[in-house]
Amino acid sequence: MIHPRNLPAMSALFIPPDYFRELRREEVCADPARPLEVELGCGDGTFLAGMAARHPEREFLGIERMLGRVGKTMRKIESGRLVNARVMRLESGYAAGWLLPAAAVARVHLLCPDPWPKKRHTARRLVNQEEFLNGLARILEPGGEFLLKTDDPPYFEDALASLGARREFERLEWPEDAFFYPVTDFESHWLALGKEIHRARWRRMR
Template structure:
């Protein structure tokens, strides 16, 4: 496989897919979303800081308001999976190592996590991972071409447990409507959370999106290819629940039922 570092030259974006009636998905309209994160001054190690200073230009892409070419970014044609909020990158690293035939584009906003992931990429010799340090909604809206993703991973997003903060949760109808347009036919969306009220909201929102179909009845079993994190293992040992949801964009028309239904 011939993999190269990202090139700054980017193609002109394709036209956005319109909904019935000619309107864009709500989350595709600039200035219409509430951020699902708040920047805080967090601890960053010397190793993470050094990685940010020395490896960003090699493995990280700058945010742009133009659609990117995955073939150009990764130096090859391969199915590309987007991961939103990879944290310290433990899960991303394990999945990328286990699936070298796929590209993985990780989106994270916090310096410590980005620095940790950059270090993992370098130390593990990963060549199928790139990073964008920016708001996920804007990355999805502006950088990801329609019908281009083989999958999307959203693992343990901030549950924003207080009721007044629920509007900050990432999994909202407008965002899922936009996300579905970025999935190729037959591609999947895999979410996981350890907060039951958020799991219930996820199931309701995903089930209400006509471009997506649930791959099972209700919640899914954790697939073998999603590693169980140390935090998750500790929570399960204490009796906490974890809920996985796996939806897909059917291969047929966006509003047609599943082909195997």
């Protein structure tokens, strides 16, 4: 495996070579031998940069649709000289459903997703979308994991129901401090307000 120090300098921004076909693993990863982790809706990049700094032996791709937040994530990656992290400006459902390579992702993180609290908007929750759930099953490698944190109980219930209804996924325990897992920007905010954070973890069955 190549040490990240020896990789050529890359932009923190990932622009896919083609938006209209499934990418190959080597088009997404600087070093395809390293496990790939994807964060959907990475916001300001606090979690992505924290993970990339702690795990130089893994690759990280953040996906975020808001330009300003893509910029903040890029600045964190660049100021930390994190050659194993990049961010792509795109919609998560499309990236998971159609663009990212199949059976190539070791972990997908969805942290404090937009809750869409109004009843008429619940179909917009990623975990309620068929395209997203199919995409999640498609991109995770066998034994790969999906990790979710949310402050929103109805979102959490929807996630448990949606993932629980699919044979591809098996729920795993996720004890506090099971592994290094940086607190995200939104999570810090909710914790400071005394909110409870719900979390769940699933494995893609072989």
